Amino acid sequence: MGLFWALFESLSIVASVFVFGLLASIVFASFSRSRSHKCHVEAPPVFEDPNSLKSVSVPHISDLAEKYISLIIPAYNEEHRLPGALDETLNYLEERAAKDKAFTYEVIIVDDGSADGTKRVAFDFVKKYTVENVRLVLLGRNHGKGEAIRKGMLHSRGELLLMLDADGATKVSDLEKLENQIHAVAANEQKYGDSTSSGDVTLRISDVPIAAFGSRAHLEEKALASRKWYRNFLMKGFHLVVLLAAGPGIRDTQCGFKMFTRAAARKLFTNIRLKRWCFDVELVYLCKFFSIPMIEISVNWSEIPGSKVNLFSIPNMLWEMGLMSVGYRTGMWKIHS
Structure with a gap:
């Protein structure tokens, strides 16, 4: 019995040290990101025209x-999947632009x-x-999906x-599903358009902050039956962690x-800090x-x-969720309006 208690006591000490070390690491990393975000100066990308070999002016959000x-x-190592996706995307955009002269577009590919x-x-x-x-x-180097999207968003024109x-x-x-819903919500929020009427100031759709999330929640039952077991495990576990970190709202x-x-x-x-898998949760927050x-x-x-998601993604997801929870709840991560 004495040996058992000695072993239990030793394991408890090791576990306590591990938990304390993990919490200290999360707090330190959250603090470091708050400092780097505050001091960071964006280096704008250089858009080059491969046809004229001249640089193109870089817009900002x-x-x-x-x-x-x-x-x-x-895009990260997407040499084989990217061509098909771009062909489908640009064919759709070109066809729509041909039908509607007011429909203008740009596609920004961010090579991570x-x-x-x-x-x-x-x-x-x-x-x-x-x-x-x-x-x-x-x-230049791999930063993560969240950072790649952030960079593209910051230098887009839409x-x-x-x-x-x-x-x-x-x-x-x-x-079009997301687009139509955004227009519907904007119409309910306030008037928007290109002109004024009855003395009221009207806004463009770009001026009304709205976010539309595409969802696969309706496919969940089918996915559970057809997906690999570890992806189902990741999905269920992640849903629980998201609920704890960001609260309900988006399935x-x-x-x-x-x-x-x-506007959104x-x-x-301009505030997002997470660079990899959990940046979507930070967007909800x-x-x-x-x-x-x-x-x-x-x-x-x-x-x-x-897919780039695998079992090794779990530690990174949990780490980023911990960073977000500590960063925002302690006030170390300031949100700028």
């Missing part, structure tokens, strides 16, 4: 919109430090569709900004198909902080081979 919609596609031919593939599309419609941001994955898992035409935070008005993106992506209306809309989705 604080500027007025120049396009109707911007599509931001983060790829080691394969992603850069070459992206530049081929820039050459084909011109730098006015397709642009490439090179991050009234509406859509983030979507490079694998084409969601049909790009589903953006599927991790769908890579989300649309924001320019300006508030969200920030939407609640700013009282930005959130809409969850079912989209068509299919699982594409080559």
Whole structure:
């Protein structure tokens, strides 16, 4: 019995030291990110026109919109999946632009430090569709999906900004579902448009902060039956952690198909700190902080081979959720309006 208690006491001490060390690490990392975010000066990307070999002026999210919609596609080692997704996306956009002259677009591909031919593939599309419609941001080294999307959002020109994955898992035409709901919510929120009436000041859609989240929640039952076991485990566990960290509101935070008005993106992506898998949860948290209306809309989705999510993603997810909880709840992460 004495040996048992000695062993139990030793394990308790080791566990206590581990927990204390983990909490201390999270607090220190949260503090470090608060300092780096405060002192960080954005280095704007350089958009190059491969046809003229000249640099193109770089916009910022604080500027007025120049396009109707911007599509931001983060890409990390997507040499094989990116061409098909871009073909489908640009065919849709070109077809819609041909029917509606007011529909202007840009596609921003953010190469997150790829080691394969992603850069070459992206530049081929820039050459084909011109730098006015397709642009490439090179991050140099891998930062994470969240940082890649943040960078694309900060240097986009659209009234509406859509983030979507490079694998084409969601049909790009589903953006109309999110777009229509944003317009409907904006119409209820306040008047917007290009002119004034009855002496009231009206706003463009870009001026009304709204976030629309594509959702696969309606596919959950089918997914449980067809997905690999570890992805179901990740999904259920992650839902619980999200509920604890950000609260209820959005059932599927991790769908890579989300649309924001320019006003919403300006508030969200100038404050976001998480760089990898959990940045979506931080977006929900920030939407609640700013009282930005959130809409969850079912989209068509299919699982594409080559997903970057695996069992090794779990520690990173838990780490980032811990950082977010400590950072915001202690006030170390300041939110700027």
